[in-house]
Amino acid sequence: MQFNLLVAACLAYVIILFVVAFMVERRAQHGRLGWLRSPLVYTLSLSIYCTAWTFYGAVGYAARSGLEYLTIYFGPTLVFIGWWWILRKLVRIGRQYRVTSIADLISSRYGKSNTLGVIVTLIAVIATTPYIALQLQSVVLAFGVFATGTPDGVTPPDAASTAIWVAAGLAVFTVLFGTRNLDAREQHHGIVTAIAVEAVVKLVALVAVGAFVVWGIAGGVGQVLARIDAAQLSAWQVQPGRWAGLIALSAMAVITLPRMFQVMVVENDDEGHLARASWAFPAYLMLMSLFIVPIAVIGLERLPPGSNPDMFVLTLPLAEGQGGLAMLAFLGGFSSATSMVIVESIALATMISNHIVIPLWLRLRPAAAGQGEDLRGVVLMARRLAIGGVLALGYGYYQVSGGSAALASIGLIAFLGVAQVLPAMIGGLFWRGATRLGAILGLGTGFAIWAFTSFLPSFGPGAVLSRAVFAEGLFGLHWLRPYGLFGTQAMDPMMHALFWSLVLNALAFCLGSLLSFPGPVERLQGAAFVKVFDGAVGPQRWARGQAEPEALLTMAQRILGEEVALALFQSAAREQGKEGYLPDPTPAFLDALEARLSGSVGAATAHAMISQLVGRATVTVEELMAVASESAHIMEHSAQLEAREAELTRTAGALREANEKLTQLSVQKDAFLSQISHELRTPMTSIRAFSEILTEGDLPPDQVAKYGRIIHDEAKRLTRLLDDLLDLSVLETGTVQLNLGLASLQQMLDTALTAAQQTRPERTFIVQRDLPSEAIYLRTDADRLTQVFINLVSNARKYCDAARPELRIGVRQRAGRVMVDVVDNGTGIPKGSQALIFEKFARLTDANRAGGAGLGLAICREIMANLGGSIVYLPGQGGAAFRVTLPLRLEKAAA
Amino acid sequence: MRRPLFLARAPYRRRRLRDAARLLPVLGMLLLLLPLLWTPGSEVRLGAGDVAYFFLVWFGLIALAAAIAPGLSPGEGDEEED
Numbered sequence: 019m020q021f022n023l024l025v026a027a028c029l030a031y032v033i034i035l036f037v038v039a040f041m042v043e044r045r046a047q048h049g050r051l052g053w054l055r056s057p058l059v060y061t062l063s064l065s066i067y068c069t070a071w072t073f074y075g076a077v078g079y080a081a082r083s084g085l086e087y088l089t090i091y092f093g094p095t096l097v098f099i100g101w102w103w104i105l106r107k108l109v110r111i112g113r114q115y116r117v118t119s120i121a122d123l124i125s126s127r128y129g130k131s132n133t134l135g136v137i138v139t140l141i142a143v144i145a146t147t148p149y150i151a152l153q154l155q156s157v158v159l160a161f162g163v164f165a166t167g168t169p170d171g172v173t174p175p176d177a178a179s180t181a182i183w184v185a186a187g188l189a190v191f192t193v194l195f196g197t198r199n200l201d202a203r204e205q206h207h208g209i210v211t212a213i214a215v216e217a218v219v220k221l222v223a224l225v226a227v228g229a230f231v232v233w234g235i236a237g238g239v240g241q242v243l244a245r246i247d248a249a250q251l252s253a254w255q256v257q258p259g260r261w262a263g264l265i266a267l268s269a270m271a272v273i274t275l276p277r278m279f280q281v282m283v284v285e286n287d288d289e290g291h292l293a294r295a296s297w298a299f300p301a302y303l304m305l306m307s308l309f310i311v312p313i314a315v316i317g318l319e320r321l322p323p324g325s326n327p328d329m330f331v332l333t334l335p336l337a338e339g340q341g342g343l344a345m346l347a348f349l350g351g352f353s354s355a356t357s358m359v360i361v362e363s364i365a366l367a368t369m370i371s372n373h374i375v376i377p378l379w380l381r382l383r384p385a386a387a388g389q390g391e392d393l394r395g396v397v398l399m400a401r402r403l404a405i406g407g408v409l410a411l412g413y414g415y416y417q418v419s420g421g422s423a424a425l426a427s428i429g430l431i432a433f434l435g436v437a438q439v440l441p442a443m444i445g446g447l448f449w450r451g452a453t454r455l456g457a458i459l460g461l462g463t464g465f466a467i468w469a470f471t472s473f474l475p476s477f478g479p480g481a482v483l484s485r486a487v488f489a490e491g492l493f494g495l496h497w498l499r500p501y502g503l504f505g506t507q508a509m510d511p512m513m514h515a516l517f518w519s520l521v522l523n524a525l526a527f528c529l530g531s532l533l534s535f536p537g538p539v540e541r542l543q544g545a546a547f548v549k550v551f552d553g554a555v556g557p558q559r560w561a562r563g564q565a566e567p568e569a570l571l572t573m574a575q576r577i578l579g580e581e582v583a584l585a586l587f588q589s590a591a592r593e594q595g596k597e598g599y600l601p602d603p604t605p606a607f608l609d610a611l612e613a614r615l616s617g618s619v620g621a622a623t624a625h626a627m628i629s630q631l632v633g634r635a636t637v638t639v640e641e642l643m644a645v646a647s648e649s650a651h652i653m654e655h656s657a658q659l660e661a662r663e664a665e666l667t668r669t670a671g672a673l674r675e676a677n678e679k680l681t682q683l684s685v686q687k688d689a690f691l692s693q694i695s696h697e698l699r700t701p702m703t704s705i706r707a708f709s710e711i712l713t714e715g716d717l718p719p720d721q722v723a724k725y726g727r728i729i730h731d732e733a734k735r736l737t738r739l740l741d742d743l744l745d746l747s748v749l750e751t752g753t754v755q756l757n758l759g760l761a762s763l764q765q766m767l768d769t770a771l772t773a774a775q776q777t778r779p780e781r782t783f784i785v786q787r788d789l790p791s792e793a794i795y796l797r798t799d800a801d802r803l804t805q806v807f808i809n810l811v812s813n814a815r816k817y818c819d820a821a822r823p824e825l826r827i828g829v830r831q832r833a834g835r836v837m838v839d840v841v842d843n844g845t846g847i848p849k850g851s852q853a854l855i856f857e858k859f860a861r862l863t864d865a866n867r868a869g870g871a872g873l874g875l876a877i878c879r880e881i882m883a884n885l886g887g888s889i890v891y892l893p894g895q896g897g898a899a900f901r902v903t904l905p906l907r908l909e910k911a912a913a
Numbered sequence: 914m915r916r917p918l919f920l921a922r923a924p925y926r927r928r929r930l931r932d933a934a935r936l937l938p939v940l941g942m943l944l945l946l947l948p949l950l951w952t953p954g955s956e957v958r959l960g961a962g963d964v965a966y967f968f969l970v971w972f973g974l975i976a977l978a979a980a981i982a983p984g985l986s987p988g989e990g991d992e993e994e995d
Contacts, residue, residue, distance in 0.1 A: 088967055092945050095971065099978040100938025102931060102985065243961035258949040265945060293985055297978035304971050311964055 024164050024348065031219075031349055032191065032356075038215055039195045039208035046207040054211055055287045057294035062214035063281045064299045065221070067094060067272060068306050069149070069358040070156035071429040073220055073351045076307060078328035080314035089261060090429075091307050093268030095300040101292055104273065105282070107447055109292050111550050112283035116617040120279040120439060121369040126621035127446035127547050128454040129540030135373035135622050137461050138439055142276045143366055143408065144473070145435025150362060150412030151419065152428045153355035154181045156328075158416075160351050163332045164344075181416055185409045188359045192409075196364040197401045209360060210285050216353035221305060223350025227331055228309020230343055231316050235334075242312045249315040263513045264430070270440045270520075271433035276365035277358060284365075359409070367404035372620030375400035380627065393576035397619060419477065430512055431472050434519065438464035441524040445531065450544045452527070455534035460527025464519045467503070472515035475500045539625075567600040569631050574611060577618050577627075586614060608632065683857060697739060701732035742873045749880035756884065758908060761800035763836070764792040767827060770807030777812040786826040794829065794836060797907040802881045806889065809874045810840040810900050817898065818844035834906050839892065841899040852891050930984045937977055944970045 042054055053059075072090070079087035097105065108123075117123045121142065125135035158180045195209045236242045272278055286292065317330035325333060331351065335343040379396055419428075441460050445452035470492070474482045483500060492498035501511045503518050536544065567587075574583035584599055590610065591601040601607050608628060615624035708725040711717070717725075748754050771785060796803075814825050820843045828839040847855060856879045875889075882889045887904030920928065948963070 085963065085967065092941075092971075095974065096938045096941050096945070099941060099974055100935070102934040103938070243965075246961040246964060256948045261949060262946055265942075293982045296982050297975050300971070300978065301975045304968065304975065308968065 021165055024161070024345070027345060027349065028352060031352065032187070035212045035215065035356075036191070036194075039212040041208075042211040043195070043208035051207060054207065057288075057291040057298070059211060059214045060281075060286065060288075060291040061295040061298040061302065062217040063210045063285065064278070064295055065217035065302055065306075066213055066277055066281060066357050066361050067275075068217075068220065068303070068354060069429075070153050070351055070355040071149075072306060073224060073354040074156050074160070074328045074331055075429065076310045077314045077317065077330045078326070080310050081318055081327035081330070085256075085311070086260065086264065087310060088307060089264035090268045091300075091303040092265045093270070094272040095303060096265070097269045097272050098296050098299050101296040104444070104447070105292060105296075106289070107550060108273070109283055109286050109289055111447070111547055113286060113289065114550060115546070115621070116613055118284060118372060118617065118620050119365055119369045120274060120276055120443070121373050122616075122620045122622070123279075123283075124439065124442055124446065124457065125373065126616075127543055128442075128452075128457050129537050129543055130622045130625040131454050131540075132373060132377050132622040132626070134442075134454065134457055134461070135369070135620065137458065137465075139366075139369040139373045141438055141461065141465050142369060142436060143411070144469075145432050145438075146276060146362055146366065147408070147411045147415050148419070148428045148473075148476070149432035150359055150408065151416035152432075153359050154184055154412055154416050156351060157181075157184045157355050159326070159329060160332055160348055163329050163336070164348070181413055184355075185413045188356055189363075189406050189409045191356070192360045192363050192405050193402045196360070196367065196405060197398050205285050205287075206364065209364065210281065213281070213357045213361060216357040217302070219353045220350040221302065223346045223353075224306055224309065224331065226343060227335060227347050228313060230335060230338075230340065231309065231312050234340075235316055235320070235338065236312065242315070245319065246311060246315050249318060257510070259513045260510055263516050267430065267433050267437060267516055270437040274436045274439045274443065275433075276369070276436065277361040280361055280365040280368075359412070363405045363408045366408045367401040368620075370404040370407070371397055371400035372623055375404070376619050376623050377626065380623070393619075394579055397577070427512075428476070431476050434472055434512075434516055435465075435468055438468055438519060438523055441520070441527045445527055446544070446547060448548060449531070450541075450548045451531055452544065453531045453534045453536040454540055456527045456529070456531030459530035460523045460525075463526040464523030467519040467522055468515060471500050471503060471518060472512070475511070566631070567603055570603065570611065570628075571599065573627060573631060574615065577615055586611070603632070679853065682854060686854070686857065694739075698736065701736050705729050705732050742877065746873055746877050746880060749877065749884055752884065754884055756799040756908075757801060758797060758799055760795050760797055761803075763794045763796055763829065763838070764789065766800055766804045767792060767807055767838075769804050770811050773804075773808045774811035774815055777815045781815060781823060783815065783818075784822070784824045786824065788828060791829045791831075792827075794831060794906070796836065796904070798885055798904060799908075802885060803904070806878045806881050806902060807838075807840070809878050810902070813874060814840065814842040814844075814898065818842040820844050820897075831906070835887070835903055836906055838902040838904075839895075839899060840902070841892070841895050841897055843897040846893075846895075846898045847891060849893070852893065855891060856889070927984065930981060934978075934981050934985055937974065937981065941970075941974045944974075 042051075045051055045054065076087045076090070079090075111117065112123065115126060117126060121135045121138035124138045125131050128134050161180050192209075195212070196206060232239060232242050236245060282292075313330055313334060314327065317325075317327060317334050321330065321333060321337060331347050332344055335341075335347060376393075376397060379393075379400075438461060441464070442452070442457040445460075446457070470483075475488070477483075479485045479488045486494075488500060490496065490499070491502075497504050499507065501507055501514060503514065506514060506518075509517065571583060571587050574586065577583075578586065587599045587601060590607050591598055594601050594604070594607070596602070612621075612624050612628050615627065618624075619627075708729050712722060712725055712729075767787070811825065814823075818825075822843075824843045826839070826841045826843075828841070830837045830839075856875050878889050882902060882904065885904050886908050887902065889900060889902050892899040892901045945967075948966075
């Protein structure tokens, strides 16, 4: 294998990537991304989780620690198949609030605090520097494998200069594509696509090597399984602490690693892609780790003892004389390293420029804030320098650490470093009570403990921490030893650091949050983040400010560029119904502007810049409450409307009922009028006819007497009718004179029954009475009450249609009131008519019209009202039933 | 504003699907932590069977996640959090 060929292949590969990225950027500019925004590309871009650490390191890991390497993939698998818990919310928030990095997320959530942004940025930079060094180291090692393999005249460069070349090359590539423009939403389609291509290359390479090992060397799956059983790494056994701890650690890291956050949240185009990735990404991980164990086992078996297991992926095909396969494997490893470094440095550069450089720049040159200087140049330059700086740091770490440590342990240290962000992040997403102070305390504590127990000791005893500190503890305090905090030296160092840093981190975070009081912006942001799916709470909003639109435009131009800013302002002005480019600084416009700016320079900076112009750094608590109560008012208003509507419906129902009744009454009245004229007319006619006959004379005396009697009877009927009408009108106007006195109820009922016998005397009624209960003396108008009873009994006699009519009279006494029920055993009154029977002129059927004009019950009702009682129809008694209720003692005043 | 107490068949199914999506990682955690119980003594050796176990579990989880994911339709997930 010629070294020249290797370098040429590398260059060719990079050029292909370059072309891919370039083409995609071109298409993106024309808005023709098409399938490039598919879930497939998204899933593949997520594969930067698998760095060179996976590609080379996993085999070494498996050779050293058996199946433990799987934990690094189980964690992400659990997080992704459980995407409904966390990732969905994270991506939604990231898209809704234009989050540009994980530092931006934390800073935004905790009241756009730049302090937090700086802390998270520092943690991310420090934690991932070794990781970048790791990638450089893997590329250098891989080159080394080929170089030692075939000395063919060309002297390969030494390790240090290889590392420099690789780092510089990556920096150039990243700067070219990562900082071409300042996007409103910090997205880099070109790079994402290039990374998707690299993902395919590394998967194909690893699977190819694995397939070669399984079917080419071992001779089939069964053989491989047999060799796994026989191999040395079977001495490994599960260490419960490390097993569970590493699964948890990798699960945390996959959310908090800056590069994962970048591709997962910031570069996400569509939330639907996440659903696909939720299973496709674990599937990718599974494929990547499928052949790790076979490669490790066969490598241990075939290669000479002492060879570096981290390089088995390369050395095994080389040893078997498969140059082409080794080349593919090399490109796979190269892809893994480059894609990780590119995305990681972009993510870090974004954080550094947004949270450190730009705020510093604005602080140092406040005079320039309102001037026309184009800040975009500053931002882009800051990012370019940051990318260079990050790679330089990585290179520096590689040089310092000597590049000898096993890959896996460096990777885990980096994981643990970024995992310190997790408590503040998860707390911020799900707990409204999480505060800025809590987040600062938690991050600080976690970071300090991580540095002391994991990061600094990784340089080795005597490098950063003296041997004395390792042995005796910090300041000679025995309980402050890096590997034995609080006397827990029996723990595995990694688990020790994991346990103490995260436990104390979470503890400080919770305590700080519980004991502090958040500011208004913080509370609004907290509510907006935690309730992102409810959509009820918007993020922090601007009150109408005193900002000059011109100054805003100048500022926006500095960040977005002239054209974009002018277009933005013009469309906003048009929305407000204004001509020109200067909209009013309404809250809505300020919000939109801030969201747009924060896509470029981060939420904290955008917020600070606008508040500089609007002239007020924060909203007050009152404004906060006003915003909150705004929505509450709306809800209240709608509730009121609802109540009013219900009331209207009720009223309408009542009106409809009343109307029906009126209509019915009107019909009744018409019927009565015709009837009353008939009632008046019939006697009048007979009186007139008979009186005419009488005036003619010449009649036998008995005829005269007979006619005279008829005339008299008819006149009596007329009188009775008129009496009734008069009676009713007197009762209705309430001018009736009541004759109050003590009277026996029994006597009154006796009188009523006797009097009522005149009605249809031919019928015999069985009357059931309970005499003892009737022995009550009432203070009331006995005549009037008797009249009511007579009416009821004679109604029963008139209308009861039973073959063996019965009449039951029941008396009850309750709470100073007496109830008298008069019940017959007829068919009763149909339900529909029950409401009408007490109306004047009502008469149900014409079948049993036995005189009377339908005034009886109406009169009864008026009498009872005058006596301070009531009469109602009792349904469901097996016949017509009336209940008369009246007070035991009627006082004069009530009359 | 107020959420209905009972749901029609389709939304009901969708919610149960979400429950399944939430439970899946719990199931996965159980299955992946199961090997912790395998080590009563020091003489337990790693065999090919263990490797097969892990990959089968892994494959099963992915298959379940793939079966659940399409029905979750994140676009309609806004009426959270039930």
